[in-house]
Amino acid sequence: MQDFVVKLELDGTLAVMSMQGDLTNESKTRVINAYERTLSAKARHILLDFSHTEYINSAGMSVLITLLTRAQEADQDLRAFGLSPHFQKIFDMVGLLKYIPHFEDRASALASLEKDR
Amino acid sequence: MQDFVVKLELDGTLAVMSMQGDLTNESKTRVINAYERTLSAKARHILLDFSHTEYINSAGMSVLITLLTRAQEADQDLRAFGLSPHFQKIFDMVGLLKYIPHFEDRASALASLEKDR
Amino acid sequence: MRIVDKQHDLPSPVSVVIPSRPGFEKVAMDAASSYGKLVGLSAERRDDLRTAVAEACINAMEHGNRFSDETGVELILRVRKTTLVIDIVDFGSGFRHPVKRPVLKKKISGEEPARGWGLFLIERLVDEVEFTRTKQKKHVTRLKMHL
Amino acid sequence: MRIVDKQHDLPSPVSVVIPSRPGFEKVAMDAASSYGKLVGLSAERRDDLRTAVAEACINAMEHGNRFSDETGVELILRVRKTTLVIDIVDFGSGFRHPVKRPVLKKKISGEEPARGWGLFLIERLVDEVEFTRTKQKKHVTRLKMHL
Numbered sequence: 001m002q003d004f005v006v007k008l009e010l011d012g013t014l015a016v017m018s019m020q021g022d023l024t025n026e027s028k029t030r031v032i033n034a035y036e037r038t039l040s041a042k043a044r045h046i047l048l049d050f051s052h053t054e055y056i057n058s059a060g061m062s063v064l065i066t067l068l069t070r071a072q073e074a075d076q077d078l079r080a081f082g083l084s085p086h087f088q089k090i091f092d093m094v095g096l097l098k099y100i101p102h103f104e105d106r107a108s109a110l111a112s113l114e115k116d117r
Numbered sequence: 118m119q120d121f122v123v124k125l126e127l128d129g130t131l132a133v134m135s136m137q138g139d140l141t142n143e144s145k146t147r148v149i150n151a152y153e154r155t156l157s158a159k160a161r162h163i164l165l166d167f168s169h170t171e172y173i174n175s176a177g178m179s180v181l182i183t184l185l186t187r188a189q190e191a192d193q194d195l196r197a198f199g200l201s202p203h204f205q206k207i208f209d210m211v212g213l214l215k216y217i218p219h220f221e222d223r224a225s226a227l228a229s230l231e232k233d234r
Numbered sequence: 235m236r237i238v239d240k241q242h243d244l245p246s247p248v249s250v251v252i253p254s255r256p257g258f259e260k261v262a263m264d265a266a267s268s269y270g271k272l273v274g275l276s277a278e279r280r281d282d283l284r285t286a287v288a289e290a291c292i293n294a295m296e297h298g299n300r301f302s303d304e305t306g307v308e309l310i311l312r313v314r315k316t317t318l319v320i321d322i323v324d325f326g327s328g329f330r331h332p333v334k335r336p337v338l339k340k341k342i343s344g345e346e347p348a349r350g351w352g353l354f355l356i357e358r359l360v361d362e363v364e365f366t367r368t369k370q371k372k373h374v375t376r377l378k379m380h381l
Numbered sequence: 382m383r384i385v386d387k388q389h390d391l392p393s394p395v396s397v398v399i400p401s402r403p404g405f406e407k408v409a410m411d412a413a414s415s416y417g418k419l420v421g422l423s424a425e426r427r428d429d430l431r432t433a434v435a436e437a438c439i440n441a442m443e444h445g446n447r448f449s450d451e452t453g454v455e456l457i458l459r460v461r462k463t464t465l466v467i468d469i470v471d472f473g474s475g476f477r478h479p480v481k482r483p484v485l486k487k488k489i490s491g492e493e494p495a496r497g498w499g500l501f502l503i504e505r506l507v508d509e510v511e512f513t514r515t516k517q518k519k520h521v522t523r524l525k526m527h528l
């Protein structure tokens with residue numbers, strides 16, 4: 001009943017991690033494995049795609065905090081898109097939006113990246 | 118907890134009955150009241166709009182059968198649109214689609230009406 | 235509240251009790267649909283399950299418990315091997331099988347009452363249906379969906 | 382299975398029992414959301430309720446029942462006057478209040494474990510939360526949403 005996969009796209013210094021299914025404590029290994037492939041690929045920018053994430057619980061947010069810790073150590077930046085308004089609110093409550101800015105869709109996340117580079 | 122209303126539009130010989138909410142046994146009075154207004158208005162064609170119907174149970178379908186009986190007696194024809202694929206299947210199982218032809222949307226239901234007049 | 239079911243490391247059953255009041259079948263229907271999703275039922279078959287569970291709950295409320303609010307209808311959801319098994323339990327005495335098949339034409343003409351589609355739909359929407367009485371004088375409608 | 386609650390002609394409570402196994406909190410969450418809809422909670426507040434119920438169930442499974450599958454977590458849904466009251470019942474002994482407020486900065490730097498957001502979210506998403514122990518040695522997390 002593990003209903004979560006990360007679809008990873010690598011393109012130069014950009015990595016897009018699409019979180020598909022339920023982001024919970026059970027997702028941790030898959031998130032970290034995918035993350036480590038962004039390291040080997042020397043990606044500097046990571047986009048988290050939540051448009052296929054159905055459910056995120058507090059343990060799933062802790063998985064993202066672990067990811068954030070490692071990304072900061074590796075000097076990679078994290079951005080996100082596709083969260084529902086409810087989960088944007090939850091991420092804001094926790095403070096995550098300050099560290100992982102959220103964009104409405106992939107195009108605007110990519111545009112923000114262009115601008116900052 | 119009565120969560121159902123019929124929004125009625127009358128336009129010459131056409132009546133559109135929009136079924137909004139849960140179509141169940143509890144909806145009967147409201148459906149019949151709205152139907153009787155189509156009679157007073159001398160409507161000949163009734164379009165049932167299910168695009169805002171969230172839930173239909175078997176008692177709700179019986180309400181439609183009662184409506185159908187009365188419409189046949191009054192020589193009015195019934196068409197429908199906006200049912201989800203699941204409820205199209207259910208209506209088909211019961212045989213209702215033979216008496217109340219279903220169209221994808223309002224425009225195609227209206228077009229079929231034009232053609233038949 | 236303690237439930238045991240250890241064969242095949244299958245999860246213990248989920249139980250939902252609703253009052254015998256029209257409208258509450260939707261809570262049972264949504265819980266069944268959620269459980270169906272968890273055990274891998276497709277969206278289309280979950281829609282079938284939703285209608286079957288709602289109809290079985292309404293029958294349990296109406297014919298079994300005579301709409302007595304404080305008499306609950308219990309829904310028990312479990313997986314046995316590769317089958318989703320759902321019991322809908324009421325406190326009535328059940329009924330004689332089979333029930334006469336509804337005929338739409340007769341219902342439109344008024345020869346038959348308009349009601350009477352619940353069992354017809356249930357039988358067509360799930361893979362198996364059984365009706366039984368328990369030793370505790372309860373009546374059980376059992377729905378099965380092969381996974 | 383018989384439940385009585387007759388003041389104000391309010392419906393009897395709805396009860397949902399899930400095994401203490403990760404994933405099943407979603408059945409409780411969906412049932413709570415469905416119940417919330419029935420009693421008139423808006424879509425936005427139902428989303429808040431969903432998260433709060435899921436987190437409370439996970440805590441009940443993990444800290445209360447230590448993930449023992451055959452030990453159920455019970456969810457009891459009722460309306461009292463104009464308040465939706467939801468009890469999440471486990472078989473544990475509860476905990477000391479208040480719990481230390483999580484600090485994101487410390488979690489990122491590793492000074493605190495990454496976990497520990499459940500209660501923080503629950504408290505912000507519902508109107509009231511209470512934790513109590515019953516005479517039957519159960520622990521109850523009570524969530525309230527004003528309707």
Ligand SMILES: Nc1ncnc2c1ncn2[C@@H]1O[C@H](COP(=O)(O)OP(=O)(O)O)[C@@H](O)[C@H]1O
Nearest residue numbers: 293294297298326328329349350351352353354
């Ligand atoms: N749980 C039940 N307990 C007792 N009788 C039942 C139950 N479920 C169905 N029945 C019987 O089967 C008949 C047909 O049910 P159904 O097809 O759902 O139509 P309806 O409920 O509209 O009469 C009912 O009228 C009732 O006599």
Ligand SMILES: Nc1ncnc2c1ncn2[C@@H]1O[C@H](COP(=O)(O)OP(=O)(O)O)[C@@H](O)[C@H]1O
Nearest residue numbers: 440441444445473475476496497498499500501
């Ligand atoms: N139902 C419960 N039974 C016992 N302890 C609980 C319960 N709910 C919460 N707690 C305690 O409160 C702490 C904080 O819970 P929470 O904020 O959800 O974070 P986490 O579960 O990730 O530790 C838990 O670590 C636990 O000690």
